Every structure is written in C-alpha cells, then in structure tokens.
Amino acid sequence: MTAVQEPKFSEFHDNDQKPVGFGRMLRKEDPRFIRGRGRYTDDIQLPGMLHLAILRSPFAHARILSVDTSAAEASPGVKLVVTGAMLAEKGLAWMPTLSNDVQAVLATDKVRFQGQEVAFVVADDRYHARDALELIDVEYEVLEPVIDARRALEPDAPLIRDDLQDKRNNHVFDWETGDEAATEAVFASADVVVREDIVYPRVHPAPMETCGAVADFDAVEGKLKLWSTTQAPHAHRTLYAIVAGIPEHKIQVISPDIGGGFGNKVPIYPGYVCAIVGSILTGKPVKWMEDRSENLISTGFARDYIMRGEIAATRDGRILAIRTNVLADHGAFNGTAAPVKYPAGFFGVFTGSYDLQAAYCKMTAVYTNKAPGGVAYACSFRITEAVYLVERIVDCLADELNMDPAALRIKNFIQPDQFPYETKTGWVYDSGNYEPTMRLAMDIAGYAELRKEQEEKRARGELMGIGISFFTEAVGAGPRKHMDILGLGMADGCELRVHPTGKAVVRLSVQTQGQGHETTFAQIVAEEIGIPPADIEVVHGDTDQTPFGLGTYGSRSTPVSGAAAALVARKVRDKAQLIASGMLEVSVADLEWVKGAFQVKGDPGKSVTIQDIAFRAHGAGDLPEGVEGGLEAQICYNPSNLTYPHGAYICVVDIDPGTAQVKVRRFIAVDDCGTRINPMIIEGQVHGGLTDGVGMALMEMIAFDEDGNCLGASLMDYLIPTSLEVPDWETGYTVTPSPHHPIGAKGVGESATVGSPPAIVNAVVDALKPFGIRHADMPLTPSRVWDAMRGRATPPI
Amino acid sequence: MQVPAPFEYERATSVDQAIGLLERLGSSARLVAGGHSLLPMMKLRLANFEYLIDINPLHDQLGYIRVGGDEVRIGALTRHRELLESDELASAFPIFRDAERVIADPVVRNRGTLGGSLCQADPSEDLSAVCTTLDAHCVIRGPRGERVVSMEEFHVGPYETAVGDDEILIEIRVPRRPGSGSAYQKVERRAGDWAVVSAGAAVWLAGDGTISDARVGLAAVGPNTTGIPEISATLRGQVPDERVYQRAGEIAARSCDPVTDQRGSEEYKRHLADELTRRTLRTAVERARS
Numbered sequence A: 001m002t003a004v005q006e007p008k009f010s011e012f013h014d015n016d017q018k019p020v021g022f023g024r025m026l027r028k029e030d031p032r033f034i035r036g037r038g039r040y041t042d043d044i045q046l047p048g049m050l051h052l053a054i055l056r057s058p059f060a061h062a063r064i065l066s067v068d069t070s071a072a073e074a075s076p077g078v079k080l081v082v083t084g085a086m087l088a089e090k091g092l093a094w095m096p097t098l099s100n101d102v103q104a105v106l107a108t109d110k111v112r113f114q115g116q117e118v119a120f121v122v123a124d125d126r127y128h129a130r131d132a133l134e135l136i137d138v139e140y141e142v143l144e145p146v147i148d149a150r151r152a153l154e155p156d157a158p159l160i161r162d163d164l165q166d167k168r169n170n171h172v173f174d175w176e177t178g179d180e181a182a183t184e185a186v187f188a189s190a191d192v193v194v195r196e197d198i199v200y201p202r203v204h205p206a207p208m209e210t211c212g213a214v215a216d217f218d219a220v221e222g223k224l225k226l227w228s229t230t231q232a233p234h235a236h237r238t239l240y241a242i243v244a245g246i247p248e249h250k251i252q253v254i255s256p257d258i259g260g261g262f263g264n265k266v267p268i269y270p271g272y273v274c275a276i277v278g279s280i281l282t283g284k285p286v287k288w289m290e291d292r293s294e295n296l297i298s299t300g301f302a303r304d305y306i307m308r309g310e311i312a313a314t315r316d317g318r319i320l321a322i323r324t325n326v327l328a329d330h331g332a333f334n335g336t337a338a339p340v341k342y343p344a345g346f347f348g349v350f351t352g353s354y355d356l357q358a359a360y361c362k363m364t365a366v367y368t369n370k371a372p373g374g375v376a377y378a379c380s381f382r383i384t385e386a387v388y389l390v391e392r393i394v395d396c397l398a399d400e401l402n403m404d405p406a407a408l409r410i411k412n413f414i415q416p417d418q419f420p421y422e423t424k425t426g427w428v429y430d431s432g433n434y435e436p437t438m439r440l441a442m443d444i445a446g447y448a449e450l451r452k453e454q455e456e457k458r459a460r461g462e463l464m465g466i467g468i469s470f471f472t473e474a475v476g477a478g479p480r481k482h483m484d485i486l487g488l489g490m491a492d493g494c495e496l497r498v499h500p501t502g503k504a505v506v507r508l509s510v511q512t513q514g515q516g517h518e519t520t521f522a523q524i525v526a527e528e529i530g531i532p533p534a535d536i537e538v539v540h541g542d543t544d545q546t547p548f549g550l551g552t553y554g555s556r557s558t559p560v561s562g563a564a565a566a567l568v569a570r571k572v573r574d575k576a577q578l579i580a581s582g583m584l585e586v587s588v589a590d591l592e593w594v595k596g597a598f599q600v601k602g603d604p605g606k607s608v609t610i611q612d613i614a615f616r617a618h619g620a621g622d623l624p625e626g627v628e629g630g631l632e633a634q635i636c637y638n639p640s641n642l643t644y645p646h647g648a649y650i651c652v653v654d655i656d657p658g659t660a661q662v663k664v665r666r667f668i669a670v671d672d673c674g675t676r677i678n679p680m681i682i683e684g685q686v687h688g689g690l691t692d693g694v695g696m697a698l699m700e701m702i703a704f705d706e707d708g709n710c711l712g713a714s715l716m717d718y719l720i721p722t723s724l725e726v727p728d729w730e731t732g733y734t735v736t737p738s739p740h741h742p743i744g745a746k747g748v749g750e751s752a753t754v755g756s757p758p759a760i761v762n763a764v765v766d767a768l769k770p771f772g773i774r775h776a777d778m779p780l781t782p783s784r785v786w787d788a789m790r791g792r793a794t795p796p797i
Numbered sequence B: 001m002q003v004p005a006p007f008e009y010e011r012a013t014s015v016d017q018a019i020g021l022l023e024r025l026g027s028s029a030r031l032v033a034g035g036h037s038l039l040p041m042m043k044l045r046l047a048n049f050e051y052l053i054d055i056n057p058l059h060d061q062l063g064y065i066r067v068g069g070d071e072v073r074i075g076a077l078t079r080h081r082e083l084l085e086s087d088e089l090a091s092a093f094p095i096f097r098d099a100e101r102v103i104a105d106p107v108v109r110n111r112g113t114l115g116g117s118l119c120q121a122d123p124s125e126d127l128s129a130v131c132t133t134l135d136a137h138c139v140i141r142g143p144r145g146e147r148v149v150s151m152e153e154f155h156v157g158p159y160e161t162a163v164g165d166d167e168i169l170i171e172i173r174v175p176r177r178p179g180s181g182s183a184y185q186k187v188e189r190r191a192g193d194w195a196v197v198s199a200g201a202a203v204w205l206a207g208d209g210t211i212s213d214a215r216v217g218l219a220a221v222g223p224n225t226t227g228i229p230e231i232s233a234t235l236r237g238q239v240p241d242e243r244v245y246q247r248a249g250e251i252a253a254r255s256c257d258p259v260t261d262q263r264g265s266e267e268y269k270r271h272l273a274d275e276l277t278r279r280t281l282r283t284a285v286e287r288a289r290s
Ligand SMILES: Cc1cc2nc3c(=O)[nH]c(=O)nc-3n(C[C@H](O)[C@H](O)[C@H](O)COP(=O)(O)OP(=O)(O)OC[C@H]3O[C@@H](n4cnc5c(N)ncnc54)[C@H](O)[C@@H]3O)c2cc1C
Pocket: B030, B031, B032, B033, B034, B035, B036, B037, B038, B039, B040, B076, B077, B102, B103, B104, B105, B108, B111, B112, B113, B114, B115, B116, B117, B119, B120, B124, B125, B126, B127, B163, B167, B168, B169, B170, B192, B193, B194, B195
C-alpha cells in the first residue's frame, strides 16, 4: 500500500474552533460525492421505466418533406414514436424560450440548426430506443443556411424564422445603452482614439454531466414528477404549468445532484418536454439522457459576440469614453437566459472599473442556423463579454500610449469615495476599493521583477508576456421591480425551522451544481443563530420541499438566497430572544447575543443557549405573552441592488517561438467578493473559473463549417483544458463588503471565468509585442498564434 | 450516453482460434484490443460490426517487449503504458518513451495497444510514426501462415492496412544497429489531443561521427504517417550540424501533405514539420553521441 500523507486538518478547518459560522470548513456534501453516493438524474431508476432517444437534424437548414416512422414503430422494444406533426396536434410543437421567443420542441416545418430535435422514440431500453432512431425515414429539402452572423441581415440572406408572423429578415433585436451624442462629443475632441475589432467566439459550457430528465406522470393523481438537470427548478415548474397546462401544484420538479451547470442547465430543453409527453402518452416513467454530442451541438452555447471596441483618452492616459458596436449571434431561436428587460444581459457594464465621462453601446442581435442559447455560461449575464471587451481595449490603449497597462488602469480607477458610483450606462456599483486589490496582485506577482525578466528575455529573442485584467462584475439579479424572467421576479424565498433539540433545517430555492451550497448556507445560518453547520440540514432542489425562487446562475445564490438565509435566521433569532427573555425573566432589552446564546447583560452566568430556547419553544412551559410555539420563520428576499465583486488578475505566459505554443506559467488572482463565508469554497470556485478561462483563451470554440455542420461535436473536437494546461494558481483577496447585503457578501461563482480570459489574451498579445501585434482573437491555439506572429492575426469567424 | 448498435462478442482463447473466427465471420467481425479507437467509433455508430473478437485474453502471449542484440520484438498487445515504462526499450530506442509521454492520457494508455494503434492506421497516429522512423517490420499471421511486411507496405491508406480480414498483427520487429539515437516530438493543442504535427527522428552515427543513416517519420501531415526517404539520402555521410538539420527540415516541410483543419493551417503544419524535424534530429544526434 502506498502511504498517503495526512493533510493537516488545521489547514482546512479553522471553523472547528470558532465554533460556528464563517471560515474554512470541509464541505458537508463531499463525503457522498467522494464515496460515489451522489444521486444524479441518470441514477434515478423507477419501476417500469422506459427510455427516450431523440432523432436530430443532420442539416443546419432544411425543409421537412415527410417523416416515416413505420419501421421504427415495428422495431424491437419500441413503445412510442412521436413526430413534430403529432405534437402539433396537441399544441405542443412549440414552446416559449426564456427570452419571449418560441422554440420548436420537435420540428414541424423546417429544421433550423444541425442537431435540432425532429422526432423521438420511447423504448424499453436505451439501446432499442437508439436503434429505432436509425429506422425513422425523414425526407429533407436542404436549404441554404446562414452561418456567418455578418451575413444574416443581408437582403438576400435566407429567412430562417418564417414561422414567425410577418418576419421578413433574420433580425432579433436592437438594443442600446448610454448616451450616443455625449459619447460622440467626447470622442470627437479626444487626443487619442483606439479602435479594435474583437470577437468572443461561441463556446460551450460543457458540464461533465449532460442534460436529462426522468418524467413520471401519474394519471390517477394527475401529478407530474420530473427529475431534471435544472439550475432553476421553481422557474421551470411554473413554465411547465404554463406550457403543458398541468396545474402548478400538480407538478413536482426535482433537481437532484447536478454534475456542473455553468448556465447550460438554465433553459428548458425540448428533451425535457419530450420526456413529459412520453410519460403522459405511455403511462410509464420515461428517462431521457442526452449523450455528449447532443449536449455539445444542441444545448445552450455562450458568447458569440462580434464587437468593435473604441476607447478615447487624453495623451497622458486619462480614459474619457468607451464605445462599442456589437453583432450578437443568437442562433436559430432566441433562448438567451437574461432578465426580460435586459436582452443583452448585463453587457452594459462594459465601462469596467473606470471613471468615464461617457459611454455608449449599440447592439444588433440576429438569427443564424446554429443552436439556440446564449446562456449565462459562468458569465453573470454577458458580463464575460463586457469585461473582455473593456480589458482588451484598455490594453490596446496602453500600447498606443506606450504606458504600463497596470499604471493606466490604476490611474483611471473609480475612487473609493465615489461609491455608490453610477456608471454612464446606469449601473450603480455598490462598493469598491480597487487600488489595494490591484497592488496586492502586483505584489504577489512581483510585477516589477517580471517586467525586468521580460526585458531580458526579449533581448534574447524569448517570448514572455504579462497580462493584466481588472474586472467589476454585476451579480445577484436582482431587484424584482426591474428584473424578471418571463414575468417571474428575481427574488428568493427561504425557510428556517429549528427542531426541539436545537438542530435545524433550512430550505432554499436555489440549487447547487457543485458550488457547495450545503456547506455555505449552513454556515450563513450558523453565523446568525449559533447552531453549528453540522447540525443544519440544507434542503434544496425540490419544488415540493422548498420555497419559490429563481435558481442558481449569474452568481446570484449568495447575493440573493444568501441574504435570504441570513435574514430568515435573524427573524428566528429575534423570536428566540423573546423566548429567552421569558426564560431568564428579564426584558428583551436586557439580553445580549453571544454567538449561540442570549445572556443577561453584565451577568454572563445567566444565559440560555439557542438549543435551550428551541426546546422551550416546543416544550411544556409558558411562553411570553403573544409568542406562538415553535421556532421557525420564512422570508422572501428582494435585493435592493445588484452586488459588484471585483478582482485583479495577472497572467504570465511563455511562448515557444518555434512552435507558437503558449504555456501559462503563472496566474495570480486577487478577488474581492465582499464578506468571505468559506474561503476554501471560494478558492475552489476561483480555481475552476480560472481553468475555464484558460480553456476559452487558448482552445475552446464551437466552430461550424460553411454548411453549418458543428465541428465541436465531441470532446475530441471541442477541447476543454486539463490540469496539465494550468499552473499552480496563486490566489489572494481583499474584502470590501456590500453595503446593502445583510452579511456584505457579493458572490464569486463567476468572477474567475469573467476575469481570466482577458488576462491570458493580454499576456499572449504582450508576449507577441516584438511582432507589432496589438490584438489577436481567442482561441489562441498554436496555429493562430503562429499566424499572429506573422502579422496575420485573423478573427476565428 | 452514446450506445453502439447490437453486436455479438467473443473472447479469444488462442491466436489460432481468433484467426479461425475471423475466417468464418469475414468482414462483419473485428478484433478488439484496447478498444480506444474501435469503441468510440462504434458508440458514435460510425462503425457497426456484427461480431467483436476480444483478444485481450491473449495478453500473456502477445504482450511483451524483448530487447535482443540485433532487434527488438514487441508483441502487438503490448499496452501504451508498458511501452512507456520499459527502461530497456527506452535505452534501446528513447523515441518510444518520448512518444508515449504525449500519447493520450493514462486511462487510454492503460488499455490501448501497439497493435491497435498501427492497425487503426489513423494518419495522426503517433506509434505509426515511431515505427516508420525506426524502419520496423510487422509480423502478420493468418490462415495461410505468417508474413513480415515493412511499414511502407503495412500502410495501404488512411485507416487501411495490409492486414487482411482474417489476419492478426502479431508482432513488431525493430532492427538494432550500432551508434543509434532517436527522439520524438509532438505539438498538440492540449495534453491528450491528437497531434497537430509530430515528428520522430532516428540517426545512426559511424565511428567518425558522420551520419551512416538517418530516418524521419511524421504524423498528421498526410494521408498516412509519412517516412521521408529524401531526408535519409541527404543526411547519409554528413557531419551532423545545424545546417544539416535545416536542410532536413526544409525537405520535411516540402515533402509532406498536410491540410488545413481545426488543428491548424496547412502552412503552419508545414512549418512544424520543419521545426520538429530539426528538433528531433538534434536530440537524436545528441543521444547517439552520449
Ligand atoms: C482520448 C483519446 C486520445 C488519444 N490520443 C492519441 C494520441 O495522442 N496519439 C495516438 O497515437 N493515439 C491516440 N489515441 C488512440 C489510442 O492510442 C488507441 O488506443 C489506439 O489508436 C488504438 O489501440 P487499441 O488497442 O485501443 O485498438 P482498438 O481500438 O481495440 O482497435 C483499433 C483497430 O485495430 C484493430 N486491431 C487491434 N489490434 C489488432 C491486431 N493485433 N491485429 C489486427 N487488427 C487489430 C481493431 O480491429 C480495430 O479495427 C487516443 C485515443 C483516445 C480515446
């Protein structure tokens, strides 16, 4: 047996000593994952369960002339074959998307992207279901596809959405923000204007677990039970009620353990609806699990923005204004997950962390013959694109001015006394103190020495680059007055019940996909009511067991549900104080809270613990006048503003001049997410996001050929990074609490995914400076870097 | 989960029994070794075979590395991992360890085999380039007995080899000559990805330090892994130095036949053929000298 070195538990576990509340603590959920006892959708086995497989379009754009299912129906084990025409008869062929568009559940008239759902088979096992797919005979008339978003609005471009009434072109929406005239005025009189075309290519969240569902419709009870891979079980339930006409109280959506979401599991996919229809029609539970290729070619992609960035500044490096024009490729159906009033998500924060005089963005979104989505892939609603734009264009400006990119940023930061700061696009940043964060990152990196080393290496012909990015995110959507998804306000409920013996259960509307909610939320409650996290059960992901709320994405769990958890715990504590005053026979005002107990002011000997109080709340003795028994509360938290985490990232790369391979040598990430609940979990989130960033910057892209064939249909073709591509992450932190969040926490789930791609690209471009390069688009594969070294950096699309 | 079409499965009990089955079942049957090329294709339903004959039970007979004085013999079922870990093989032909370090990942290397790699005949396959570089010979056995073919004869085209439907690749034989050094390098977009381009080089130095023979094998730059005779002809008799490597690199760039794809442009791949040829020759010569 090999000897394994015992980890020093003190390194992980400072919370054991505290004894309750915030601090490093091993994750409560990990024993079940480590021991293989996680329970994912594909682990659900029900008696008599059938299996569903989906036939998908081989073409990007084609008219369906006929569908013959007779051979498939006669195939062994097949129970049911359903086509778009059959769904149309039931009024179920189309469903709403999260952006008020419609999407085909099964195609009836045309297929509009490769991989679109055309028919499904339900059979006794997944092999028979898949075998039968090959026997469905679909006759197509192939149409010219629109693959390049730049072609979508050309007058002779083929019309994709002829299903929409009066639609004559491939236009989805126009959107603008900021002040066009004021911005133009600043640009017209600025010393320096830098312009750059910047593409953020289409990428895919590619969670390890693909999407799937088990639908079990009980015709007698009229109840639908649906296990599905969803990041937003409550929102999904409401939508199913609206679409399928099943009363909402007769629908139970269960989101069991989820193997990664990253936004991919926010939308409702046709496959979920097919599983429901399959169960209703067969009277049996039906499981649908998509395979890897299906996940990559048909489910929610992210990014796909073609941007022109412009920045205006004074000669001495004062940034005056930023302007951008964006062409957004939304695929065949507009399925972007974003609050309704924000068709471009929170892209409006492209003004970054800088104090500007003016800003303006104009965006046009188009349909193309590609998969729909545009999800919040770890991007807090398009903030990834916005941060990439501003952090790339600021670097271009530094190059133009021949200024150090760190110094240029520091010179233009919004100052601490300017918060709350309203940007020129109307976002009110809650708090921030940017320079210390930046300085800390530079200290950890040894920035001055790195620049010296770079100079020496350049003299020897070696290619080393240092890239910086500084980001401000807007997360925690959001105030319900402004933010809703299909009419559902983005506020979150939370319920807390303390049992007689002083153990507790907290029920959340948000669902974890690996972020450690079962630990973080137990710690939030523990910090407020002094019950150890181990004694607090976190219940989530089951609509029958939890209060309503909008789900986990856009880094909103801690900013919204985390606030709800803290406030509901305070409500319980307030009641506990009333009961304690009765138990100690003093007035409420004479009690003080010492974590875990109320004690009489100035008399530490007289106190009752929260456990004592819980027992009394359920016990036989008298309670104070007007106090009901029990110790529980519920709340619905409506955030008054978003929270605005920030961070400073520095990346060091080396490029092999002979092969153009990029190696990320070091990466320093200093994050400020406000109050830190469990630093170990935060670091885990940051490590994962940084790895994502390496993927996007260096290798990931969902590419298409000119016929619209997806070239990223497997993980052999769509590369995601491994541990061998990433360095030993160096992390640090500063703490600037959110003023309006009850515990000052800001959210960190997506910070690293948002902040890292520009740092890496900036580093590569910096390394290539000797070749006169100012910009090169992602993904920076060896071949594309080699082209850039020859002065031929080309957009990837 | 990706699921294959239905198939029958049988475990081989001996080489001759496997050949008997192949003879009887014809082209509807396939051998499965490590399964790391065959099974993904079957799961994607790009390949559908009615019968699979599993030769893994023959690992005791066909999984070996025998380093002799005149040649090295490697059984077709030898796994990537065994090739990677063999010190004897690494000291005779360091190119194997160089290559195995960059082939796939540990999970694939635990199962994938030398024979499966060569028989798959993927143009990006690394071990084919290694075997081409070393002028290996392949021992093929069928109902009519055994035959030995060179790598040039072995590769008939992309995904096509000289192994008939009723035959099994048994062994690879690599001749040993004095004064040898060898090396392999690969450029990949990510660890475990197939090569953008890879190159292997082997040199044999005479007593006076000149090159008595040299071979270069490239992967991913043409319909099949490519050996380049012109490089051998140009290098023989030369004193190895940068100028000579440069000429070899130029020949490599011009003699190969890459296409533009997701991994890189044709031009970049030609550049890599040049760059990696020089690098591997340089290392091979250093190793031959030491
Ligand atoms: C994720 C991944 C990454 C990879 N990366 C690389 C890489 O970077 N470089 C690289 O070179 N390879 C790579 N491979 C391929 C890997 O090396 C395979 O193992 C190898 O190509 C096939 O070997 P196998 O034993 O698995 O063959 P199998 O898949 O079992 O068989 C392949 C073919 O060979 C036939 N066959 C097998 N053995 C014999 C025999 N003895 N006689 C006759 N026919 C036979 C089979 O019938 C089949 O047609 C990768 C594979 C995967 C899955």
